[in-house]
Amino acid sequence: MKRQLNKLLMIIALLVSGTVGFPLQAAEPHSGYDYLTQSTREMQDDEFANPGMVEVEKGKRLFNRVGNNGKSCATCHGAEGEKLNTKNIAHYPVYNEEFKEPFTLQMQINLCWEDQLDEVPFIYDCVDLVALETFVRSRARGEKVNVDVSGPIKPYYDAGKELYNTRFGQVDVSCAHCHEMNAGKHLRGQVLSQGQTNGFPEYRLGSGRITSLHRRMTECFRSFRAEPFDLGSEEFINLEIYLNARGNGLKIETPAVRY
Amino acid sequence: MMKQLNYLPGLMLLLGFALPAVAVEPYYAWQVDEFAINQPLGGLQGDPARGKKVVIDKNRGNCLTCHAMPIPEEPFHGTIGPSLAGIASRLNEGQLRLRIVDEKQINPMTIMPGYYRDPKNFNLVLDEYSGKTFLTAQEVEDVVAYLMTLK
Numbered sequence: 240m241k242r243q244l245n246k247l248l249m250i251i252a253l254l255v256s257g258t259v260g261f262p263l264q265a266a267e268p269h270s271g272y273d274y275l276t277q278s279t280r281e282m283q284d285d286e287f288a289n290p291g292m293v294e295v296e297k298g299k300r301l302f303n304r305v306g307n308n309g310k311s312c313a314t315c316h317g318a319e320g321e322k323l324n325t326k327n328i329a330h331y332p333v334y335n336e337e338f339k340e341p342f343t344l345q346m347q348i349n350l351c352w353e354d355q356l357d358e359v360p361f362i363y364d365c366v367d368l369v370a371l372e373t374f375v376r377s378r379a380r381g382e383k384v385n386v387d388v389s390g391p392i393k394p395y396y397d398a399g400k401e402l403y404n405t406r407f408g409q410v411d412v413s414c415a416h417c418h419e420m421n422a423g424k425h426l427r428g429q430v431l432s433q434g435q436t437n438g439f440p441e442y443r444l445g446s447g448r449i450t451s452l453h454r455r456m457t458e459c460f461r462s463f464r465a466e467p468f469d470l471g472s473e474e475f476i477n478l479e480i481y482l483n484a485r486g487n488g489l490k491i492e493t494p495a496v497r498y
Numbered sequence: 499m500m501k502q503l504n505y506l507p508g509l510m511l512l513l514g515f516a517l518p519a520v521a522v523e524p525y526y527a528w529q530v531d532e533f534a535i536n537q538p539l540g541g542l543q544g545d546p547a548r549g550k551k552v553v554i555d556k557n558r559g560n561c562l563t564c565h566a567m568p569i570p571e572e573p574f575h576g577t578i579g580p581s582l583a584g585i586a587s588r589l590n591e592g593q594l595r596l597r598i599v600d601e602k603q604i605n606p607m608t609i610m611p612g613y614y615r616d617p618k619n620f621n622l623v624l625d626e627y628s629g630k631t632f633l634t635a636q637e638v639e640d641v642v643a644y645l646m647t648l649k
Binding site for chain 2: 407408410412416417420421424425426427428431461464
């Protein structure tokens, strides 16, 4: 009897403390920007101080580079990308009806590169493609992320959500453990953010490099001693769909500055 | 023939010294009883001084990542888990051991890794950690011994 009472009290305590039993409420999305110090925010906001702008310039050069058939991205979209539809950029990933699969922004850029410029397509997430993605997404700075998951992309979004909540690796944690249940708390000297994606590709002060979303997820996986999925894999693309949609309403900050 | 085997005793001696150093610790099964593991893993004896080193070591216990502890010489203690100051006056040795070995036995939703779970239960582990527990049984016992000093 005493034993049963003990167990009952324990369960009640856990329920009350909210650590088990109730489905977690999705908190209002907060950009990683909200977790930065004032000086880092100023660095991101200042076009001349933001180190990610080097990548934007590199992407712009590629955007204006003439391909095998004499055309460049700029032929259709303008030298500064000014003819790009920024609302469309904020929709990615989208479902591509022709290919019958979800398309990330990188995939769309790569398809243009191959079809419109008659060029050899890039390997997914290679430096040049990330530079192009950084340039294109930076055109939509300030635009609100707006991924529509009601259509045929829904099953991929659901698969991404499931991965997000799956434990991986020897540390045996899911994305949600850090970025939903413990966002805002300190992991040693580091503050855990919500892991939002509105700033990608982003400049990382720690490594001094521009980092794509898939690269960042690879780092996360390794940190909990799990074998990462491949860059551009179905799993990472599904996660990207879920992550971007999870941040719907946040403003695009590419290239964001993060730690 | 004899000449060719001249090196054999030397080789055997070398192997004899080398083998204990590379021998892998077996995985000791453990048993939960009343929210505690009352028997030390493998019957091993813990050492609090070694345990403190494991607790701080970023590649081993790394407890400070999530927990504040009475170790003021180390900066930036985490705030994910509760403070462990005075933990030994709240939990006994067996209860502490279960929380280190596999906190999920108590709270299935926890972010805390199980430091001595059966490696078979992990999902997509990096090759270099495959088949290994997070801490060795000796390290777990050392950490338990250290935590027991935090009255």
